[in-house]
Amino acid sequence: MQFDVAIVGAGPAGLAFARALSGCGLRIALVEKAGERDLAAPGFDGREIALTGRSARLLREMGAWQRIPAAEIAPLREARVLNGASGFALRFAPEGRQGDGLGHLVPNHRIRQALFEAVAGLPDITLLAGTAVAAVETGPEAAQVRLADGRDLRAHLVVAADTRFSETRRRQGIGASMRDFGKAMLVCRMAHEVPHEGIATEWFGHGQTIAMLPLNGDLSSAVVTLPTRETDRLLALAPEAFGAEIARRYGHRLGAMQLVGTRHAYPLVAVYAHRFVARRFALVGDAAVGMHPVTAHGFNFGLSGADTLAREIRAALARGQDPADPAALQRYERRHRRATWPLFTATNAIAGLYTDERLPARLLRHAALRLGAALPPVRRLVTARLMEAGPPSLRLAG
Ligand SMILES: Cc1cc2nc3c(=O)[nH]c(=O)nc-3n(C[C@H](O)[C@H](O)[C@H](O)COP(=O)(O)OP(=O)(O)OC[C@H]3O[C@@H](n4cnc5c(N)ncnc54)[C@H](O)[C@@H]3O)c2cc1C
Numbered sequence: 489m490q491f492d493v494a495i496v497g498a499g500p501a502g503l504a505f506a507r508a509l510s511g512c513g514l515r516i517a518l519v520e521k522a523g524e525r526d527l528a529a530p531g532f533d534g535r536e537i538a539l540t541g542r543s544a545r546l547l548r549e550m551g552a553w554q555r556i557p558a559a560e561i562a563p564l565r566e567a568r569v570l571n572g573a574s575g576f577a578l579r580f581a582p583e584g585r586q587g588d589g590l591g592h593l594v595p596n597h598r599i600r601q602a603l604f605e606a607v608a609g610l611p612d613i614t615l616l617a618g619t620a621v622a623a624v625e626t627g628p629e630a631a632q633v634r635l636a637d638g639r640d641l642r643a644h645l646v647v648a649a650d651t652r653f654s655e656t657r658r659r660q661g662i663g664a665s666m667r668d669f670g671k672a673m674l675v676c677r678m679a680h681e682v683p684h685e686g687i688a689t690e691w692f693g694h695g696q697t698i699a700m701l702p703l704n705g706d707l708s709s710a711v712v713t714l715p716t717r718e719t720d721r722l723l724a725l726a727p728e729a730f731g732a733e734i735a736r737r738y739g740h741r742l743g744a745m746q747l748v749g750t751r752h753a754y755p756l757v758a759v760y761a762h763r764f765v766a767r768r769f770a771l772v773g774d775a776a777v778g779m780h781p782v783t784a785h786g787f788n789f790g791l792s793g794a795d796t797l798a799r800e801i802r803a804a805l806a807r808g809q810d811p812a813d814p815a816a817l818q819r820y821e822r823r824h825r826r827a828t829w830p831l832f833t834a835t836n837a838i839a840g841l842y843t844d845e846r847l848p849a850r851l852l853r854h855a856a857l858r859l860g861a862a863l864p865p866v867r868r869l870v871t872a873r874l875m876e877a878g879p880p881s882l883r884l885a886g
Pocket residue numbers: 496497498499500501502519520521522535536537538539596619620621622649650651652655656673675754772773774775779781784785786787788789790
């Protein structure tokens with residue numbers, strides 16, 4: 489089978505990249521090991537993705553945003569960060585323009601479903617679902633992709649979007665810096681007594697980090713970071729006992745709580761690929777940059793990276809070049825690295841500092857919150873970063 493571009497993985501990043509590239513005359517293969525039925529109707533996986541204004545715009549341009557049911561899109565008005573037993577909160581909210589929030593929360597499975605629908609049926613995209621990519625060989629003229637079912641594809645460019653633990657990346661000889669935080673993140677929906685008022689809270693308590701992300705109605709997404717054995721214990725608790733424990737762990741700030749739906753846990757491993765491109769090869773999504781979720785930027789980066797790579801390929805085609813033009817791939821690498829490396833590094837530092845139980849770290853994070861509050865430009869910069877599509881006055885603040 490002959491294609492121009494073969495994409496490994498139809499997760500949100502692979503789907504977004506396929507959609508961003510569609511329509512420029514290339515034949516695109518999208519290979520996904522999960523079956524087509526799972527792609528068309530993915531189940532709830534506990535993740536509620538905080539999307540910046542820019543990501544919402546990109547999804548709209550891809551025809552995906554319009555497919556997400558409005559009742560599933562929750563506005564994020566404000567974010568607060570609390571440390572230990574202190575009642576002090578560092579607040580992030582857009583200034584001046586009431587009604588303009590920091591972004592939106594959308595369930596991951598709805599994003600995946602909407603992107604799948606936006607891609608399904610496009611004449612230039614061939615979906616090969618239910619079979620994994622087993623090997624990739626890149627040469628000067630073309631790349632060869634071997635599927636687990638024995639079929640072979642030929643393409644000019646292979647783009648891997650096959651998770652942060654990407655096998656394709658490893659097989660291409662590209663290493664990655666990995667930081668294993670030795671903890672797991674438990675995510676689930678909780679109904680509660682007290683309204684959240686659209687405010688997300690990140691509370692760095694002693695021995696645990698717990699965030700509550702506001703969903704529509706008196707419902708929040710609980711995001712609890714704990715040592716893995718503790719997460720396992722919480723996963724096994726009966727729903728009533730679980731609700732009571734989360735309410736207690738959250739200091740009863742939202743009153744009594746009840747579990748709604750299923751619980752899910754994810755290991756906390758941050759990954760940054762040493763290179764994003766090689767001969768006739770590129771990485772997008774978590775395969776390039778797998779963020780710690782505390783700053784809620786993994787998929788936002790996945791989307792912006794897919795957009796950047798698609799633009800570079802389109803520009804190469806307009807110049808009459810190969811879609812795997814080395815200079816175009818290098819430009820993608822530079823731009824995506826510049827866009828992601830500072831926040832990747834800062835996020836790991838924050839995650840490390842805020843889960844360190846030693847006294848100096850506790851004092852330092854308290855001082856950091858106070859300092860952040862005392863410096864409005866810092867708060868404005870973080871707020872603008874969260875919004876990304878904020879008004880110019882916010883983007884230039886500070
Ligand atoms: C708890 C949690 C909360 C998060 N919150 C946020 C947030 O608020 N904001 C945000 O922006 N991001 C957030 N993220 C990050 C976001 O979920 C990820 O960045 C995003 O899902 C990555 O998408 P992806 O397509 O790169 O990878 P994945 O979703 O991992 O998809 C990879 C796909 O590749 C397929 N695959 C793997 N190997 C092969 C193979 N050999 N052949 C074929 N197919 C293959 C897999 O089956 C899968 O479908 C969060 C993550 C977690 C865990």
